Amino acid sequence: MKRYSIFSLARNALTGHKDWHKVWRSPDPKPYYDAVIIGGGGHGLATAYYMAREHGLTNIAVIEKGWLGGGNTGRNTTIVRSNYLFDASAHLYEHALKLWEGLSAELNYNVMFSQRGVMNLAHDQHEARDLIRRTRANQLNGIDAEWLDRDAALAFCPVLNGDPGIRYPVYGSTLQRRAGTARHDAVAWGYARGADAMGVDIIQNCELTGFDFDQGRITGIRTTRGSIRTPKVGVVASGHSSLIADMAGIRLPLESHPLQALVSEPVKPIIDTVVMSNAVHAYVSQSDKGELVIGAGIDHHLSYTQRGGFDVVETTVAAVVELFPIFSRLRMMRQWGGIVDISPDASAIISRTPVDGLYFNCGWGTGGFKATPGSGHVFADLVANGRPNALCAPYTLERFSSGALVAEHGAAAVAH
Amino acid sequence: MFQISCPWCGEREQSEFKAAGEGHIRRPDDPAALTDAEWADYVFMRKNPRGVHFERWVHIHGCRRWFHLARDTASDTTLKAYGAAEAPPQFGDNNPPAAEVTAAHPGDISAYDGGSDEDALLREGGLR
Numbered sequence: 001m002k003r004y005s006i007f008s009l010a011r012n013a014l015t016g017h018k019d020w021h022k023v024w025r026s027p028d029p030k031p032y033y034d035a036v037i038i039g040g041g042g043h044g045l046a047t048a049y050y051m052a053r054e055h056g057l058t059n060i061a062v063i064e065k066g067w068l069g070g071g072n073t074g075r076n077t078t079i080v081r082s083n084y085l086f087d088a089s090a091h092l093y094e095h096a097l098k099l100w101e102g103l104s105a106e107l108n109y110n111v112m113f114s115q116r117g118v119m120n121l122a123h124d125q126h127e128a129r130d131l132i133r134r135t136r137a138n139q140l141n142g143i144d145a146e147w148l149d150r151d152a153a154l155a156f157c158p159v160l161n162g163d164p165g166i167r168y169p170v171y172g173s174t175l176q177r178r179a180g181t182a183r184h185d186a187v188a189w190g191y192a193r194g195a196d197a198m199g200v201d202i203i204q205n206c207e208l209t210g211f212d213f214d215q216g217r218i219t220g221i222r223t224t225r226g227s228i229r230t231p232k233v234g235v236v237a238s239g240h241s242s243l244i245a246d247m248a249g250i251r252l253p254l255e256s257h258p259l260q261a262l263v264s265e266p267v268k269p270i271i272d273t274v275v276m277s278n279a280v281h282a283y284v285s286q287s288d289k290g291e292l293v294i295g296a297g298i299d300h301h302l303s304y305t306q307r308g309g310f311d312v313v314e315t316t317v318a319a320v321v322e323l324f325p326i327f328s329r330l331r332m333m334r335q336w337g338g339i340v341d342i343s344p345d346a347s348a349i350i351s352r353t354p355v356d357g358l359y360f361n362c363g364w365g366t367g368g369f370k371a372t373p374g375s376g377h378v379f380a381d382l383v384a385n386g387r388p389n390a391l392c393a394p395y396t397l398e399r400f401s402s403g404a405l406v407a408e409h410g411a412a413a414v415a416h
Numbered sequence: 417m418f419q420i421s422c423p424w425c426g427e428r429e430q431s432e433f434k435a436a437g438e439g440h441i442r443r444p445d446d447p448a449a450l451t452d453a454e455w456a457d458y459v460f461m462r463k464n465p466r467g468v469h470f471e472r473w474v475h476i477h478g479c480r481r482w483f484h485l486a487r488d489t490a491s492d493t494t495l496k497a498y499g500a501a502e503a504p505p506q507f508g509d510n511n512p513p514a515a516e517v518t519a520a521h522p523g524d525i526s527a528y529d530g531g532s533d534e535d536a537l538l539r540e541g542g543l544r
Contacts, residue, residue, distance in 0.1 A: 309431065
């Protein structure tokens with residue numbers, strides 16, 4: 001792998017940018033791999049990267065039915081934070097946030113991680129109590145969290161509507177200063193480049209069509225580009241996880257819903273932080289290109305359309321305009337939907353399955369992007385060593401029969 | 417967004433309705449006899465097909481009645497709305513097994529018709 005630096009940039013500028021090498025290879029699938037990861041999004045590529053780097057597994061492949069990062073990795077609002085209420089979540093997301101902080105340097109690839117702070121607004125006293133409790137829980141877990149009263153919140157983000165007469169007035173806000181945003185495509189590309197450099201085969205346009213088993217063990221997979229023998233398969237397929245579980249005869253507690261986001265026309269810098277509101281379910285940040293990036297809620301019916309209903313966008317935009325009247329004349333340029341896999345407790349499933357050698361990493365629902373490095377890191381350990389480490393142990397499939405749920409519904413600072 | 421033909425009110429905007437998940441899940445006859453895994457299967461595990469899905473909806477901003485809907489989740493095409501206690505129509509090979517399609521159990525929300533709809537929604541986790 002050729003390293004990127006100011007010198008390589010200058011050298012390539014002088015030669016007319018004709019000599020940049022390909023960032024990853026496009027190999028044909030080999031007949032055998034020590035492990036195969038299904039899904040070439042951020043989580044899957046991160047898994048492959050850490051399997052190679054931390055566990056020495058380099059004869060592995062990532063198969064992706066479309067193109068790298070073309071699913072939810074490229075369809076989210078890029079928010080990264082770790083201010084979750086429960087210990088299990090706080091530890092996992094903080095693990096991810098710490099990896100985010102060193103990621104560009106580690107990958108030698110600029111993922112544009114910007115620690116611009118994330119605010120979670122409270123609109124009434126009850127919500128404020130919940131959020132203050134969450135900041136205290138965060139602090140006890142060593143996570144930076146602050147409570148801003150109304151005046152401090154309006155000072156931190158001056159474009160917020162300070163009018164106390166609106167339907168959902170600003171009552172206060174939490175603030176995590178280390179939180180922020182990252183460039184979503186760069187995360188997939190950076191991990192792909194890093195994994196490829198260690199010998200991982202990244203195979204795009206290759207769709208899983210079935211599994212081969214022998215006496216309850218995985219022995220291989222079938223794909224649109226032929227059969228591959230392998231003793232270990234890690235599935236990281238987000239909203240399509242249930243369809244893959246069906247192929248293996250496993251039932252998952254997941255429901256797939258469209259989750260929408262939209263961006264405005266680009267404008268000059270106006271908002272230098274991320275503002276989220278649970279009550280009205282809207283969140284806003286500004287991209288480096290100047291577009292406002294706005295996240296909406298899920299459509300409540302099950303769907304694989306990657307589209308979503310207009311009524312959801314309408315509700316979100318109405319909320320955003322009330323919170324930020326200054327945005328009311330902006331035109332929205334693009335809207336899209338991703339399919340998110342919602343679990344009953346709104347927490348991920350990072351787990352072994354009843355089939356030996358088959359592992360699932362799914363159920364991230366509406367909040368998977370922020371976890372990308374941490375998710376890949378713990379899942380790599382699980383697939384490589386066949387046992388969960390302390391960070392991912394609470395996220396087993398068995399929790400739905402044992403009752404030890406990680407019930408982040410509502411506690412996760414955003415309604416699902 | 418799509419339109420749904422409510423069995424009582426006719427064709428209306430989807431935003432008038434509330435989706436309430438997979439239909440035809442039968443409450444166990446003897447819940448106490450279930451193993452933890454069977455109970456988890458009843459409470460949590462769900463069909464999540466990309467294709468025909470048989471699901472429950474309530475016309476929350478209309479007549480407030482519950483009904484079933486067969487719908488293609490790949491395209492959001494609505495195929496057929498049918499009554500709360502009716503067996504699902506035949507669409508492809510994705511139908512619930514016949515054993516699951518029995519007359520509504522006394523505790524089955526699909527037979528619920530009247531009283532406080534909000535209570536019914538809360539009981540079924542429909543209000544989120």
